[in-house]
Amino acid sequence: MAQNRHNGLPAYQKIQRAIRQRIETNKLKSGDAVSSERELARIHGVSLMTARHALAGLEREGIVERRRGSGTFVAPPRIHFNRLMSYTEQMGSRGLTPNSKIIVAKIIGDEPEVAARLGLPATSRIVKIERVRHTADEPFALETCFLPADEFANLIDAPLARTSLFATLEHDCNVQLAYADEEVDATVAEGRVAQLLNLRPGAPLLRIRQVIYSTKTKPVIYVIGFYRSERHSLFIRRMR
């Protein structure tokens, strides 16, 4: 019997979706027992191996925990470490309202080093968006994003003071962001950067340069950020 003659989704995925849904709608809470393999097999009219496959997949995702001899249980909510998040998302997850001021939004064509980071020819046209990030009227970061103008020229008119660049890319430009490689070092505030961040020259700044890749392993954004050290620190979890 074909698994997807009925509606186009494998049986094990239908089972997973059903369980995920029960968790998302709080019918199942962290620590609760999920139906056993045998129950699921009976309920969904599949064989034991198929029910197993469904649970194994959910376990790999960290959604459930399986304990031999005991059962399958909803895993405690995951703590997200080292997740690629936009400023908007980070602030949102702390219950703060993000705030940005656009300093520059234009197309440039003479930044060979930036072009190289994006994997483009040296004189490529590039969208440059420079924003000062605020919380409660105090500036705390200066972020400059660069994107290939060929694909994203329309971004210079996007309402980025209010909406997230990530959200705009993922929803309006049909780009799925996958991961970012960051290079972090320390520097001191000088000149224009000091002025925009309202800092005295010589104040320590965290500098983060990141290349953000799409799911197609293609560089999409290059960001240089300067973060006021007394207002911002970076958290990382490293695994052995």
Added chain:
Amino acid sequence: MAQNRHNGLPAYQKIQRAIRQRIETNKLKSGDAVSSERELARIHGVSLMTARHALAGLEREGIVERRRGSGTFVAPPRIHFNRLMSYTEQMGSRGLTPNSKIIVAKIIGDEPEVAARLGLPATSRIVKIERVRHTADEPFALETCFLPADEFANLIDAPLARTSLFATLEHDCNVQLAYADEEVDATVAEGRVAQLLNLRPGAPLLRIRQVIYSTKTKPVIYVIGFYRSERHSLFIRRMR
């Protein structure tokens, strides 16, 4: 038929071990095709599902890649991002010889903030080891480690100028390190730190404070490190 009556290891793990071995001994290189499910089933005298299970496990570990309709192939060598590594290990992985000078190695008892980070009572006795890290005679980092003296008092006599603290802990003290939470920010060199790192006051420094946990989710080491910014930057990969 019992899977482990023969020798105590499930069949799928034996298959995995066999494949891993062929990769480690370079009989199979990156990109090479691994025996197909059907071949493995025949060779090892198991059913198709069991061979499948073996390959699925190796795929989850990132050791092989499976391509429908095409076959199973040895995955490209993994790049380790965000791995908890000691200075010695980091230098070694770049083909450099590590070099340290011990500045302080003693037991202290009046560092309530450090004690708190280690999850200890405020006046606990704590091992303090301060080291300057060199490469080619140029100092580039000052690292201060703190460990509970109850368990690790013997470390003050360990030959840490030459051997790795991680290695000593894992081999001699029977402690398995699991992960670390790091807090990164920027600061400037001052006073004693500037002097030890041979920097002018006001030079930017990367400061990394990390709590390293054992596999028992117990804090084992608290480290404060100052890194010369022009000699060191931090790489992180963030996933979406």
Added chain:
DNA sequence: AAGTGGTCTAGACCACGGC
């Protein structure tokens, strides 16, 4: 067309946990 991985069945025995 031949071969590969992906899904699935309808059973089986084992090892473990809790009662």
Added chain:
DNA sequence: CCGTGGTCTAGACCACTTC
């Protein structure tokens, strides 16, 4: 003891890739 997950069988059909 009974229910749980862990391993396993000997097949099957499908979707896909390669030739």
